[in-house]
Amino acid sequence: xxxxxxxxxxxFYGDFQALYGIDTVLxxxxxxxxxxxxxxxxxxxxxxxxxxxxxxxxxxxFAGAPIGASTAAxxxxxxxxxxxxxxxxxxxxxxxxxxxxxxxxxxAPGPWSLERIYALFPPLKARRNSASMTxxxxxxxxxxxxxxxxxxxxxxxCDEISLGLAPIVVRALYAALPQIKAAGTSVILVEQxxxxxxxxxxxxxxxxxxxxxxxxxxxxxxxxxxxxxxxGT
Amino acid sequence: xTVWADALIQxxxxxxxxxxxxxxxxxxxxxxxLVNLAHGDLIILAAFVILTIAAWLGLDPxxxxxxxxxxxxxxxxxxxxxxxxxxxxxxxxxxxxxxxGLSIIIENGLLELFSADSRRLHGGSIETASLALSPDVAxxxxxxxxxxxxxxxxxxxxxxxxxxxxxxxxxxxSDDLEIAQLMGIDHPRIFSFAMxxxxxxxxxxxxxxxxxxxxxxxxxxxxxxxxxxxxxxGGLGSFWGTLCGGIIIGVAQTTGAxxxxxxxxxxxxxxxxxxxxxxxxxxxxxxxx
Amino acid sequence: xxxAEPTPTATKSGYRIETPTPESQAASVxxxxxxxxxxxxxxxxxxxxxxxxxxxxxxVALAQCWNLLAGYAGLVSVGQQAFVGLGGYLLFALTIMxxxxxxxxxxxxxxxxxxxxxxxxxxxxRLRGAYFAIGTWVVAEVYRLIxxxxxxxxxxxxxxxxxxITNTVAGIExxxxxxxxxxxxxxxxxxxWAALALALGAILLVYVILRxxxxLALGAIxxxxxxxxxxxVDNWRVKLTVYVIVAAATGMIGALIxxxxxxxxxxxxxxxxxxxxxxxxxxxxxGIGTIEGPILGTAIFYLLQRYLASFGAWYLILLGALAIAVxxxxxxxxxxxxxxxYGLILFPxxxxxxxxxxx
Numbered sequence: 001x002x003x004x005x006x007x008x009x010x011x012f013y014g015d016f017q018a019l020y021g022i023d024t025v026l027x028x029x030x031x032x033x034x035x036x037x038x039x040x041x042x043x044x045x046x047x048x049x050x051x052x053x054x055x056x057x058x059x060x061x062f063a064g065a066p067i068g069a070s071t072a073a074x075x076x077x078x079x080x081x082x083x084x085x086x087x088x089x090x091x092x093x094x095x096x097x098x099x100x101x102x103x104x105x106x107x108a109p110g111p112w113s114l115e116r117i118y119a120l121f122p123p124l125k126a127r128r129n130s131a132s133m134t135x136x137x138x139x140x141x142x143x144x145x146x147x148x149x150x151x152x153x154x155x156x157x158c159d160e161i162s163l164g165l166a167p168i169v170v171r172a173l174y175a176a177l178p179q180i181k182a183a184g185t186s187v188i189l190v191e192q193x194x195x196x197x198x199x200x201x202x203x204x205x206x207x208x209x210x211x212x213x214x215x216x217x218x219x220x221x222x223x224x225x226x227x228x229x230x231x232g233t
Numbered sequence: 234x235t236v237w238a239d240a241l242i243q244x245x246x247x248x249x250x251x252x253x254x255x256x257x258x259x260x261x262x263x264x265x266x267l268v269n270l271a272h273g274d275l276i277i278l279a280a281f282v283i284l285t286i287a288a289w290l291g292l293d294p295x296x297x298x299x300x301x302x303x304x305x306x307x308x309x310x311x312x313x314x315x316x317x318x319x320x321x322x323x324x325x326x327x328x329x330x331x332x333x334g335l336s337i338i339i340e341n342g343l344l345e346l347f348s349a350d351s352r353r354l355h356g357g358s359i360e361t362a363s364l365a366l367s368p369d370v371a372x373x374x375x376x377x378x379x380x381x382x383x384x385x386x387x388x389x390x391x392x393x394x395x396x397x398x399x400x401x402x403x404x405x406x407s408d409d410l411e412i413a414q415l416m417g418i419d420h421p422r423i424f425s426f427a428m429x430x431x432x433x434x435x436x437x438x439x440x441x442x443x444x445x446x447x448x449x450x451x452x453x454x455x456x457x458x459x460x461x462x463x464x465x466x467g468g469l470g471s472f473w474g475t476l477c478g479g480i481i482i483g484v485a486q487t488t489g490a491x492x493x494x495x496x497x498x499x500x501x502x503x504x505x506x507x508x509x510x511x512x513x514x515x516x517x518x519x520x521x522x
Numbered sequence: 523x524x525x526a527e528p529t530p531t532a533t534k535s536g537y538r539i540e541t542p543t544p545e546s547q548a549a550s551v552x553x554x555x556x557x558x559x560x561x562x563x564x565x566x567x568x569x570x571x572x573x574x575x576x577x578x579x580x581x582v583a584l585a586q587c588w589n590l591l592a593g594y595a596g597l598v599s600v601g602q603q604a605f606v607g608l609g610g611y612l613l614f615a616l617t618i619m620x621x622x623x624x625x626x627x628x629x630x631x632x633x634x635x636x637x638x639x640x641x642x643x644x645x646x647x648r649l650r651g652a653y654f655a656i657g658t659w660v661v662a663e664v665y666r667l668i669x670x671x672x673x674x675x676x677x678x679x680x681x682x683x684x685x686x687i688t689n690t691v692a693g694i695e696x697x698x699x700x701x702x703x704x705x706x707x708x709x710x711x712x713x714x715w716a717a718l719a720l721a722l723g724a725i726l727l728v729y730v731i732l733r734x735x736x737x738l739a740l741g742a743i744x745x746x747x748x749x750x751x752x753x754x755v756d757n758w759r760v761k762l763t764v765y766v767i768v769a770a771a772t773g774m775i776g777a778l779i780x781x782x783x784x785x786x787x788x789x790x791x792x793x794x795x796x797x798x799x800x801x802x803x804x805x806x807x808x809g810i811g812t813i814e815g816p817i818l819g820t821a822i823f824y825l826l827q828r829y830l831a832s833f834g835a836w837y838l839i840l841l842g843a844l845a846i847a848v849x850x851x852x853x854x855x856x857x858x859x860x861x862x863x864y865g866l867i868l869f870p871x872x873x874x875x876x877x878x879x880x881x
Contacts, residue, residue: 050415090405
C-alpha cells in the first residue's frame with residue numbers, strides 16, 4: 001500500500017480553481033519533488049495534504065486512511081508535517097522553542113530529537129535562545145525544517161525551502177535531505193529550483209496551471225520533456 | 234508630606250487589586266485577541282459565588298475562594314467552548330456584541346438572584362489588621378495581601394507562559410493561528426483552557442474585591458474599565474506591564490482623592506487618557522504586535 | 523473577463539451607474555404620504571400615542587447614528603451616551619443659564635458636540651477595534667463625572683427645567699390656538715415634531731452620506747481597510763468626519779430628549795443601558811449595516827419594551843439573550859435576512875455598473 005495517495009484532488013480559493021483532479025502516489029521511503037511555475041498549484045497541493053485546505057475525505061489517503069476532510073491538527077498527529085512556504089516561525093518564541101513546539105501535538109518515538117536536529121543543522125545550536133526573527137533566512141529555514149522533523153513524522157512536506165536564500169545556503173539545506181531520507185522519513189518537496197529538486201528526488205511530478213503535466217524518474221526524463229511540462233509551450 | 238506618601242502607598246496597594254482585575258483580561262487579549270466586555274461582571278459573578286459558598290458551608294472568604302476556583306475553572310472552560318469560540322474569527326462585531334449581551338445577562342441575572350443590595354466578603358479580624366510603617370503611615374494587611382497575590386499571580390502566569398509547553402502553545406497560537414494548527418494545536422481547546430485560567434485569576438480578584446469594598450450586581454462595568462485601563466497603560470503583551478498599569482491607575486486615583494474625594498475615579502480615567510495620548514502603545518508594549 | 527473584441531453596445535452607449543430598485547421606487551411613492559400622516563398625527567391622536575412616538579422617533583434617530591458609526595465606518599462605540607448626556611446638559615445650560623430658546627439651543631448643541639468630538643476623537647482613535655469600544659466607554663464616564671461636578675446644573679443629583687423655559691418654547695402658542703390644546707399637550711407636540719424632524723433627518727443624513735463620495739470611501743473601508751488606504755482613501759480622516767457628524771447628531775437628539783423629559787441627572791443622561799445597550803440591541807436585531815435595519819429594529823424594540831418591560835430584570839436578560847442569538851445565528855439581523863431572502867432594498871445605496879442597455 002502506498003504511503004500517500006491523492007485521487008482526483010481538487011482545490012478552490014473562492015471561485016478560483018487551483019487544482020483540477022490531481023492523482024499522485026508516494027511509496028514509503030521515497031523522496032518526490034513537485035516542480036512547476038508560479039501559480040501552478042504546488043503549494044495548494046501541499047496545503048491540501050496537510051489539512052490547511054480541506055475537501056472530500058477520499059481525495060487524500062494516508063496509509064490507506066482517508067484524510068482529505070481532516071483538520072490540520074488531526075493530520076499532524078497522524079504523522080504528516082509541513083514546512084510552510086516562507087518559513088512562518090513564531091515570532092514570540094526563541095529558536096529552540098520553535099523547535100520544541102513542533103512536537104506539541106505528537107511526541108512520537110523516532111530518530112529526530114533536539115540533539116539530532118542540532119547535529120543536522122549545527123549553526124542552530126549557538127542560536128538556540130535567540131528570538132526567532134533575529135535569525136538569518138537560512139537559519140530560519142533550518143528551524144522550520146527542524147520544527148517539522150521533531151515530531152518524527154512519517155511524511156515531511158517541504159514548501160519551497162530554497163525561496164529567498166543564497167545558493168550556498170540552499171546547497172547546505174539540500175545536503176541535509178539525504179540524511180533525512182536515510183532516517184526513514186518520506187519527503188515531498190515543492191521546488192522552483194529544478195536542478196536541486198532533481199538531484200535529491202526519486203521521482204518528480206510537474207504541475208502546470210493546476211494539472212499534472214508530467215511524472216517520472218529524473219533519469220528517465222529528458223530536458224526537453226521537463227521544459228515542455230513546466231512551461232506548456 | 235506624609236499625606237502624599239500615604240496616598241502613594243495606598244495607591245500602590247490599590248494598584249495590586251486593579252492588576253488582579255487586569256491580569257485575566259490581559260491573558261485573554263494576549264492569546265485570542267478577545268475583548269470580553271463581560272469581564273467586570275464575571276468578577277462580580279465570582280464574588281457572589283464566593284459569597285454563596287461561604288454562606289452555605291460556613292467558610293471564611295479564603296476557604297470559600299479555594300472551593301470556588303475549580304467551579305469557576307469549569308464555568309470558564311464551558312463558556313469559551315460552548316459560546317465564545319463561536320464568535321471568534323475575522324469579524325470585529327460578534328465577540329464584542331456577544332460579550333456585551335452576556336454582560337447584560339449576568340448583571341440582571343445577579344439582580345434577580347441576589348437583589349440590588351450591597352454585599353461584602355467578611356474576613357473577620359484580618360480586615361482591620363494593619364502594619365505600621367511609621368507613626369503616620371499604616372498599610373492594611375488585606376491590601377498588602379492583595380498586592381502580594383497580584384505579584385504571585387503574575388509570576389505564575391509568566392511561568393506558565395514562558396516555562397511550559399502549554400505556554401508555548403499559547404504564544405504560538407496568538408502569533409499565528411494557521412501555523413499553530415500545523416503543530417497539532419487544537420486552538421478551540423487552547424482557548425477554552427486560557428479562558429478557564431482567566432476565570433481562576435478573576436476569582437482571586439473577586440476575593441480581594443469583596444474584602445476591599447462593597448459590591449452589588451451592577452458593579453461590573455466599572456471594574457472592566459479599571460482593568461482595561463491597567464492593561465492599556467501597561468502595554469499589551471506584558472504581564473508585569475499590567476501590574477505597573479494597575480499601580481499607575483491606583484496611584485492616580487488615590488492622589489486625585491487626596492485633592493478632592495469626588496475626583497478619585499475621574500483622576501484614574503484622566504491618567505489613562507494622558508498615557509493614551511503620550512504613549513499610545515502603553516509603557517511596556519511587546520515588540521511584536 | 524476580457525474578450526478579444528469589444529462588445530458593440532459598450533462602444534455605442536457607454537455605461538452608467540444605477541442605484542434604484544423596483545422596491546425602492548415603490549417605497550418612495552408610499553413614503554411621502556406616510557410622513558405627512560405622521561406629521562399631522564398630533565391633531566387627532568391621543569397624548570399617550572404622541573409620547574410613545576416621541577420615544578420611537580428618537581430611538582430611530584439614535585439607532586441610525588450608531589449604525590452609521592459601527593455598521594458602515596467600523597467604529598463600534600460603546601460610549602455614544604457621552605454625546606446624549608452632553609446634549610442634554612448643554613440644553614439645560616443654554617436655556618437656564620443663557621436664556622436661549624430651547625429649539626435654537628438644540629441646534630447650537632449640535633455645533634458644540636461636534637467641536638468637542640474633535641479632540642475626543644483624536645484621543646480615542648489611538649485605539650482600534652474592540653479597544654476603541656471600551657475607550658469610548660471611558661470617555662463617556664469622564665463626561666459623566668465632569669458634569670456631575672457642575673453644581674449649577676445640579677451636581678450629582680441633577681436638576682429640572684422650570685415651566686418658564688418649557689412653556690415658552692417657540693411654537694407652543696401657535697399650536698395651542700390652531701389645535702385647541704392646553705400647554706402641556708402643546709409642549710409634547712412641539713417635542714413630537716422636533717423628534718420626527720430628527721428621525722427623518724437622521725435617516726436622510728445617513729442616506730445622503732452613503733450616496734456621496736464619503737459613502738464610497740466608507741464602503742471601501744468596510745470591505746478592505748488596507749486596500750482602501752492604498753487606493754487613496756484617507757481612512758483616518760473619513761472616520762473622523764463620520765465620528766464628528768454622528769456626535770453632532772447624537773448631541774442634538776440628546777438635547778431634544780432632555781427637553782422633553784425636562785429633568786436631568788448624570789446617571790440618567792449618561793446611562794449605558796438607555797443610550798447604548800438598547801440602541802445596540804435595536805440595530806443588531808433590526809440589521810446592522812443597513813438603513814432599513816434600525817427602523818425595523820426600533821419597531822420590534824418598541825413592541826418588546828411596551829409589553830415586556832414590566833418584567834424588569836427578566837426582560838433585560840431576554841434582550842441580552844436575543845442579541846446574542848441574533849449575532850450567532852442571523853448576524854445580519856431581521857432586515858438582513860429578509861433582504862437576502864427576498865432581495866429587498868428600500869434605501870438603495872449600492873451602485874451598480876450598467877453597461878450599454880444590459881442589466
